[in-house]
Amino acid sequence: xxxLHAHLYRCIVIIVCTLASFHASAQMENDGIMxxxxxxxxxxMYGNSNWSNYWEGTYKRNNGNIGTVNTDMYSLMVTYGIxxxxxxxxxxxxVTTHTSAGxxxxxxxxxxxxxxxxxxxxxxxxxxxxxxVFASITASIPVSNYQADYLPLAIGSHSKDLxxxxxxxxxxxxxxxxxxxxYMDRGNIAIDRNTYYTTELIYSNQVELPAMxxxxxxxxxxxxxxxxxxxxxISTSLxxxxxxxxxxxxxxxxxxxxxxxxxxxxxxxxLYALEFTAGDDYTVAGRNVGQANMIRGGLSYIFGLKTxxxxxxxxxx
Amino acid sequence: MKxxxxxxxxxxLSVVTLLYSSCRKDIVQTNMQYPALAxxxxxxxxxxxxxxxxxxxxxxTVAAPPATNSPAYVADLNEIKGYQRxxxxxxxxxxxxWSAGSVLRWNEIMRDLxxxxxxxxxxxxxxxxxxxxxxxxxxxxxxPFSNPPYAARAYAYVSAAEYDALVTAYxxxxxxxxxxxxxxxxxxxxxxxxxxxPSYPSEDAVVExxxxxxxxxxxxxxxxxxxxQAANERLYRMAAGANTRNELDAGESLGKxxxxxxxxRARTDKAGAAIGTSTYWSQLATQTIAKGETAWVSLESPxxxxxxxLFNKVIPFLFxxxxxxxxxxxxxxxxxxxxxxxxxxxVMYYSQHATRENEAIVAFWADGVATYTPxxxxxxxxxxxxxxxxYSEVRWARNFALLxxxxxxxxxICWDTKYAYFNPRPSQINDQVKTLTGIPNFPSYSSGHSNxxxxxxxxLTYLLPDRGTKFTDMAQQAALSRLYGAIHTRQxxxxxxxxxxxxxxxxxxxxKSDGAGxxx
Numbered sequence: 001x002x003x004l005h006a007h008l009y010r011c012i013v014i015i016v017c018t019l020a021s022f023h024a025s026a027q028m029e030n031d032g033i034m035x036x037x038x039x040x041x042x043x044x045m046y047g048n049s050n051w052s053n054y055w056e057g058t059y060k061r062n063n064g065n066i067g068t069v070n071t072d073m074y075s076l077m078v079t080y081g082i083x084x085x086x087x088x089x090x091x092x093x094x095v096t097t098h099t100s101a102g103x104x105x106x107x108x109x110x111x112x113x114x115x116x117x118x119x120x121x122x123x124x125x126x127x128x129x130x131x132x133v134f135a136s137i138t139a140s141i142p143v144s145n146y147q148a149d150y151l152p153l154a155i156g157s158h159s160k161d162l163x164x165x166x167x168x169x170x171x172x173x174x175x176x177x178x179x180x181x182x183y184m185d186r187g188n189i190a191i192d193r194n195t196y197y198t199t200e201l202i203y204s205n206q207v208e209l210p211a212m213x214x215x216x217x218x219x220x221x222x223x224x225x226x227x228x229x230x231x232x233x234i235s236t237s238l239x240x241x242x243x244x245x246x247x248x249x250x251x252x253x254x255x256x257x258x259x260x261x262x263x264x265x266x267x268x269x270x271l272y273a274l275e276f277t278a279g280d281d282y283t284v285a286g287r288n289v290g291q292a293n294m295i296r297g298g299l300s301y302i303f304g305l306k307t308x309x310x311x312x313x314x315x316x317x
Numbered sequence: 318m319k320x321x322x323x324x325x326x327x328x329x330l331s332v333v334t335l336l337y338s339s340c341r342k343d344i345v346q347t348n349m350q351y352p353a354l355a356x357x358x359x360x361x362x363x364x365x366x367x368x369x370x371x372x373x374x375x376x377x378t379v380a381a382p383p384a385t386n387s388p389a390y391v392a393d394l395n396e397i398k399g400y401q402r403x404x405x406x407x408x409x410x411x412x413x414x415w416s417a418g419s420v421l422r423w424n425e426i427m428r429d430l431x432x433x434x435x436x437x438x439x440x441x442x443x444x445x446x447x448x449x450x451x452x453x454x455x456x457x458x459x460x461p462f463s464n465p466p467y468a469a470r471a472y473a474y475v476s477a478a479e480y481d482a483l484v485t486a487y488x489x490x491x492x493x494x495x496x497x498x499x500x501x502x503x504x505x506x507x508x509x510x511x512x513x514x515p516s517y518p519s520e521d522a523v524v525e526x527x528x529x530x531x532x533x534x535x536x537x538x539x540x541x542x543x544x545x546q547a548a549n550e551r552l553y554r555m556a557a558g559a560n561t562r563n564e565l566d567a568g569e570s571l572g573k574x575x576x577x578x579x580x581x582r583a584r585t586d587k588a589g590a591a592i593g594t595s596t597y598w599s600q601l602a603t604q605t606i607a608k609g610e611t612a613w614v615s616l617e618s619p620x621x622x623x624x625x626x627l628f629n630k631v632i633p634f635l636f637x638x639x640x641x642x643x644x645x646x647x648x649x650x651x652x653x654x655x656x657x658x659x660x661x662x663x664v665m666y667y668s669q670h671a672t673r674e675n676e677a678i679v680a681f682w683a684d685g686v687a688t689y690t691p692x693x694x695x696x697x698x699x700x701x702x703x704x705x706x707x708y709s710e711v712r713w714a715r716n717f718a719l720l721x722x723x724x725x726x727x728x729x730i731c732w733d734t735k736y737a738y739f740n741p742r743p744s745q746i747n748d749q750v751k752t753l754t755g756i757p758n759f760p761s762y763s764s765g766h767s768n769x770x771x772x773x774x775x776x777l778t779y780l781l782p783d784r785g786t787k788f789t790d791m792a793q794q795a796a797l798s799r800l801y802g803a804i805h806t807r808q809x810x811x812x813x814x815x816x817x818x819x820x821x822x823x824x825x826x827x828x829k830s831d832g833a834g835x836x837x
Contacts, residue, residue, distance in 0.1 A: 193688075201425075201689065
């Protein structure tokens with residue numbers, strides 16, 4: 001059965017932008033693609049998010065005191081094939097934020113180091129139909145002492161997060177559908193104040209962040225050289241509180257967002273180990289987040305550590 | 318289809334799981350750790366302490382308590398025994414919470430309400446701003462917008478009313494000299510530290526009555542919440558064996574009577590007109606420009622009217638209105654002067670060199686939107702110190718009254734200065750001055766944080782001399798946080814610190830002459 005193992009590869013970062021921040025996680029955690037054992041895939045990714053409208057609770061507004069909030073992210077990542085059914089990815093983004101209006105100072109810094117381990121557990125094939133199930137765990141940890149309690153310009157939530165995700169991937173010929181669900185637990189954070197107001201005054205510098213769920217659906221065309229896919233994502237806080245009218249945002253707000261978008265991924269025939277990616281997501285609904293448009297582009301290169309052989313299809317499921 | 322996890326994968330998963338296993342913890346709040354109040358001194362002679370507004374305790378009505386062998390008193394004891402036979406976990410939690418002290422907990426309730434209502438109104442569609450109305454408090458924006466001056470005044474009224482009410486209560490406590498229920502009847506258990514202080518009228522209920530009555534005026538949309546807190550406290554006193562219902566009724570009634578004196582003052586202290594008029598707002602700019610100075614302009618979008626420009630007319634507690642003008646500092650550096658440019662350059666330096674340490678200092682002291690304001694922060698600082706002192710309730714009240722009268726009067730002096738000079742913020746002079754926290758919507762000179770902090774530190778240093786320079790060091794950091802945050806110039810904070818300390822001295826003089834001393 002080993003020959004049926006997927007020798008597929010993906011190395012791209014999805015950018016989830018909340019009102020607060022970018023959060024980087026390896027997109028490979030929610031797709032149906034792996035890389036072969038003893039192959040290494042370093043990559044770089046740039047992303048930009050911007051929004052001028054946001055939801056204060058459920059009330060949509062803009063704000064002349066911030067104008068447009070712009071976030072740029074530059075991320076490095078490396079994926080390694082531990083086994084043909086097990087890969088690990090490490091990513092580290094550098095993030096800068098900026099407002100177009102008002103007096104608030106920009107923020108920038110290294111954000112969170114994330115480690116994702118993804119395991120391909122089940123694979124079934126019948127004719128042109130292929131079906132696979134994956135399980136993954138992602139852990140992320142802040143690598144700099146950035147300020148979380150500085151919304152909407154904080155570069156992240158400064159929490160240690162742990163995410164479990166289950167992915168199903170169905171392939172029929174060159175068409176595919178991938179669906180996944182995830183649960184993210186977020187550790188308490190320490191802020192620079194010793195008192196803060198949620199729905200009451202809390203006398204502590206510790207803030208409990210709500211856990212989150214995420215559902216991700218993607219479908220499209222997948223060949224040896226090209227992936228074109230449409231993506232929908234629904235991310236929901238399992239707790240937290242609403243921003244009150246004209247109040248400031250806070251890290252433990254109930255932040256929900258639904259996005260739709262797409263990705264284009266391409267490998268040139270002449271240099272098949274190289275991958276170009278580009279994508280865009282647009283926020284269609286949200287709560288206590290900015291209505292962000294998020295674009296991204298990336299470049300990665302895959303090679304074997306023990307063999308120079310270029311695999312014949314890195315997009316194969 | 319045999320599948321197994323690779324050893325490296327298992328190792329990675331284990332590391333990840335271990336890393337996160339102890340990540341999520343219950344939050345421990347500092348104010349929930351306070352022990353039950355066990356005064357080291359009952360301050361039995363507090364009936365002779367100098368009050369703020371009350372001049373004669375005998376004008377208030379406190380009927381004689383029923384005799385301890387009367388059916389009414391026996392019924393009250395039976396009520397307590399009934400609670401104590403079946404104490405629920407909720408009631409035990411109430412005892413744990415409220416036993417830390419009545420003045421303390423009502424001060425915290427105030428801080429909570431200040432934070433809740435400290436949100437500037439959202440603009441109208443035409444770019445103007447609605448104002449809260451005490452006549453229609455539930456309409457948006459709800460009354461009040463508890464911004465720093467409003468909050469300082471609110472803390473002062475509640476604290477001073479509680480203090481006068483307690484001093485008055487001591488008059489009646491000594492007159493009626495009723496022992497606590499657990500002393501009268503051994504069948505009543507004292508679930509909190511026992512006190513030798515006469516228990517009629519209840520000092521807790523006096524504080525509660527005064528606080529509730531004042532807060533009805535100051536936070537009219539919160540009356541249901543406030544009354545629930547009052548009911549909780551009364552239940553706590555009975556369930557803990559500390560007071561009978563009759564003692565609570567008498568205390569609450571007295572507290573309300575004394576608060577009425579303060580409420581009458583509050584209704585006519587000119588705070589209601591502090592918002593000013595659009596004509597007055599324009600006049601402030603015109604007269605500043607006529608002097609050849611750059612006038613303050615709101616940096617909000619849309620431009621918001623300046624915060625409470627007539628707060629300087631509010632009648633102070635510690636001195637008369639003529640003194641307000643006397644305490645006003647000289648003018649800031651002319652906006653065209655080299656000194657002003659040098660100050661501006663220093664602000665720009667801190668804006669461009671925002672270290673993480675400075676960010677933390679700025680955030681710690683920011684006390685902006687949805688916080689208890691700088692005055693509330695100093696109340697929290699004071700409370701954390703006072704809990705270590707084992708004060709009596711009356712001394713708690715007196716010390717908070719001194720602190721908060723100083724805070725309110727510092728707000729008056731500071732606001733007088735701000736609108737006398739109508740001086741621009743650094744970010745108005747140069748829009749490249751980016752701030753590390755939200756920029757306040759009122760003139761720059763002098764710094765409010767510096768005034769509030771220096772006034773508070775002066776009072777607290779007098780009350781707790783063994784703390785050395787602790788409070789002045791904190792006040793200095795609070796003041797400097799506004800320079801680090803690129804909100805204020807060095808002159809703003811230096812002058813603000815001077816005027817704040819001067820106001821604080823008035824409270825110290827009050828304290829030195831009120832007969833209470835600094836206590837144990």
